[in-house]
Amino acid sequence: MTEQLAVAVLGAGGRMGSEAVKAVEAAPDLKLVAALGRGDSLETLVSAGAQYVVDLTVPDSTEANVRFAVEHGMHAVVGTTGWDAERLERLGALLEEHPGTAVLIAPNFALGSVLASAFAAKAARYFESVEVIELHHPDKIDAPSGTAVRTAQLIADARAEAGVAPSPDATTKEVPGARGADIDGVRVHSVRLRGLVAHQEVLFGGAGEQLTIRHDSFDRASFMPGVLLGLREAAAHPGLTVGLDGYLNLNA
Numbered sequence: 001m002t003e004q005l006a007v008a009v010l011g012a013g014g015r016m017g018s019e020a021v022k023a024v025e026a027a028p029d030l031k032l033v034a035a036l037g038r039g040d041s042l043e044t045l046v047s048a049g050a051q052y053v054v055d056l057t058v059p060d061s062t063e064a065n066v067r068f069a070v071e072h073g074m075h076a077v078v079g080t081t082g083w084d085a086e087r088l089e090r091l092g093a094l095l096e097e098h099p100g101t102a103v104l105i106a107p108n109f110a111l112g113s114v115l116a117s118a119f120a121a122k123a124a125r126y127f128e129s130v131e132v133i134e135l136h137h138p139d140k141i142d143a144p145s146g147t148a149v150r151t152a153q154l155i156a157d158a159r160a161e162a163g164v165a166p167s168p169d170a171t172t173k174e175v176p177g178a179r180g181a182d183i184d185g186v187r188v189h190s191v192r193l194r195g196l197v198a199h200q201e202v203l204f205g206g207a208g209e210q211l212t213i214r215h216d217s218f219d220r221a222s223f224m225p226g227v228l229l230g231l232r233e234a235a236a237h238p239g240l241t242v243g244l245d246g247y248l249n250l251n252a
């Protein structure tokens, strides 16, 4: 058997981190060498011999965690939200100084979600109107979800490339927030409801028709194949990759 990849999980006590710990422990080609929570020293990653770091923490800590990993030659597979353009730019610059190291920033590890966003990007140019609704458990601290932001950006890019006009909207009187967040010109609405895990609908409207692209994660188990795929593929993708689709050959 080939040597196991030495993996550390950050945020190991959280909803996602605890699932990731179990998934890594169950994978024969991976070895869990550290499971860290808030307050634990990142130096433990070095003493434990981690080659790969999975970050499932909070937006306030993820950038420093990933910086530490990259500066110590560890590949990072990141599911934590909060990676805006400025953070990605700083990370890209850091990775240029560490050319053999890989970082995957994956707004969503669920393969169905990745596909749904890709389908939405494909459909984006063909409809006059588009809006995104994301629905999550009420313990989530950020809104809109990272997945919704990424999906809206992909849709906006596809529409801009095709020269599609902004979605029509006659609203002139609005209770603040009623029309959702504006992400690159795409309206994104966030629902927080007990009982939900992670769900998203992209609504496309044209004359006399609607296309809805919906994905549901009913259980955090849905994210684990993507986490494992990220770990197994990272070393083959040095530099910065945003979106698990960067590790999938979706155009095959």
Ligand SMILES: NC(=O)C1=CN([C@@H]2O[C@H](COP(=O)(O)OP(=O)(O)OC[C@H]3O[C@@H](n4cnc5c(N)ncnc54)[C@H](OP(=O)(O)O)[C@@H]3O)[C@@H](O)[C@H]2O)C=CC1
Residues within 6 Å of the ligand: 010, 011, 012, 013, 014, 015, 016, 017, 036, 037, 038, 039, 040, 056, 057, 058, 059, 061, 078, 079, 080, 081, 082, 106, 107, 108, 109, 110, 146, 223
């Ligand atoms: N990409 C994907 O597919 C998915 C991404 N996510 C994202 O992952 C992140 C985590 O989500 P979730 O598990 O639900 O959140 P949780 O709040 O359940 O877990 C976060 C964990 O990180 C810990 N933590 C906070 N700061 C640090 C730190 N500096 N070092 C190590 N651990 C730390 C927290 O500890 P404490 O409780 O003490 O604060 C907590 O245990 C979110 O950004 C979420 O949006 C979630 C699901 C899927």
Ligand SMILES: O=C(O)C1=N[C@H](C(=O)O)C[C@H](O)C1
Residues within 6 Å of the ligand: 081, 107, 108, 109, 136, 140, 141, 144, 145, 146, 147, 148, 197, 198, 199
């Ligand atoms: O916090 C969550 O739960 C999730 N976070 C990610 C996001 O913000 O997109 C991924 C998934 O939606 C679950």
